Amino acid sequence: MPVYNIIQAVNDALRLEMRKNPRVVVLGEDVGRFGGVFRATTGLQEEFGKDRVMDTPLAEAGIIGTAIGMALYGLRPVAEIQFADFIFPAFDQIVNELAKFRYRSGGEYPAPMVIRTPYGGGIRGGHYHSQSPEALFAHTAGLKVIIPSNPYDAKGLLLTALRDEDPVMFLEPKRVYRAARGEVPEGEYTIPFGQAKIVREGQGLTVLCYGAMLHVVMEALEKQGAAEFDPEVIDLRSLVPLDTETILESVRKTGRVVIVHEAQKTCGFGAELSALIAEKALLHLEAPIVRVCGLDTPFPYTLEMEYLPSPERITKAIADTARF
């Protein structure tokens, strides 16, 4: 079985689906001839031509807006936004148009498509190459929000996204784009949306995370001694739809919860998880729910590793929660 990184897994999924479904098209800045600034679309234009792999003008609202038109017309577009930080010129198109098309048209005009975008910090990217906007999209009715943490999931979830009947925000953790490597089966396979993965079973407490933060959590366990508290580590993989069953089952078992995400704390997705657990499993809790998140500041440059949840911060939160 080949060993891929996340970029190669994404590329493999796109290539397989484009071979199978002639209606799948890719568009974005620098995705064609150059193969994307992170190389995720390498070789696709060579194989599928300029009609199906389109280098666009530099305008995110245009990339998303025209992709919506293609989806309305029956194509299955995959729009790449070069960095999630640059998605905001297209925010209106995503929130007011894409997310609402099926609803506002009574199902006459659904717009199934995929928006791929690298997100997150830890790559010396400063304000505008580091942000994690997933909560904004999870807060928008009509969008599915998917965040893989490893190559196997990236391929299987992207193939699901490409066949889904709804718009999918596919956020790729660029900090581990190349660092996260793993065996990836050749050929097609899909991973259903709304199924979290229990990465490590445990009895002591529940750690909820996704994307690049999974790797930081595992580092806390493996190198900082957090494993001694026997955490159950859950990789959400899919924020919308959310696997509430797996989360609540774990919380009922452990009674203690630490939530880790790199997006800023206030109104981050951890707030939703926290509220969900409070609503559905309050009487099972043995300790306050703890969130380890980015600060409520713009994303910094020099001190980014202090801003981001670190193995040390996560270990302390796990220890404090376990001992509460």
Place this chain on the structure above:
Amino acid sequence: MSTAVPTPVARPSGLDQAPYQLIAPDGRCDAARIDACAVPAAQLLALYRGMLRIRLMDERLLTMQRQGRISFYGEARGQEAAVVGTAAALGPEDYIVPALREAGAALYRGLPLAAYIAQIFGNDHDLTRGRQMPCHPGSRAARYVTMSSCIGTQLPHATGMAMAAQQLRDGHVIAGYMGDGATSEGDFHVALNFAGVFRAPVVFVCQNNQWAISTPVSQQTATPTMAEKALAYGLPAVRCDGNDVLACYVAMRALVARARRGEGPQFLEALTYRVSAHSSSDDPSRYRDESVTAVWREARCPLVRFRAFLLGRGLLSPEGDSALREELDAEVRAVITAEESVAPPPLRSLIEDVFALVPPHLVEQLAEVAAALPQKPAH
């Protein structure tokens, strides 16, 4: 001798001529020019019928809004020629990506009047399930995309649909409509730029009605025309008299043919005037000189003009016109009567169509709503 400093170019030449016109406001025309356009009599009568139908419908529905029977209405009064003339030039399988005032185009190409009125009431017959304000119809069968209330956002969709049509090589053309206000939005520029770069078969139609609520076109842009913005993106552009339905039809027909032949995106600026308020929530007397409006409303009325033309050409008689008005008005009244009493969509429709399948968390949320609904009196 060249000068030492460059002379800036102010604007492209060729835009200062009068807008393309075939029929003068009083109905007079040059018969040879009309004949050269080769528009069959049946088509001319269909244009008139289409315009008259929305005029009568708008009048009736605005009255109903004043009576409190519907919440909102946005008329197309005075713009019927630009709406119907351009839409009539499209093929039956071409798509319309509309702005606010093109509902007449949907009706012209076959959206049943009952479907339009059902959307106004937001009742259980509404294809869009009562989810938007009045005047936001949409129908796949009529190839009329369901608009949002956001300005200009539809234009990149029109470009993208045209890029898809180009890729599927189906020979269809997309018409993307906007008002003059939309040309200030980023999406307008993005849509034209992408269309130009990809040579997409889209025809943009700008109904320049000179007002965006209270903002006159002179405060919307420093350029004297909307057409020159299109030129900047490599789109050929035509300006036409938007109150001359035949000019709109013939100009659009030529642009649609060019787009269909693979000559890339095209732009039509139909010069007209918003003689009514922006919507039933607006009061134009607070911000503009309504004596100017009166000229457009009466002397430049597109229906008066085309009626005079048809009478002059012997294609319509005063009796025939009266009969047509009665027929259309009766249709509008009958449909309103039938739709006004239709029940609202069922509660369950609240959570449908958010996603292809209704997810469990929405079922749970709806159950909470349903459990607290006031009990209906049992009798």
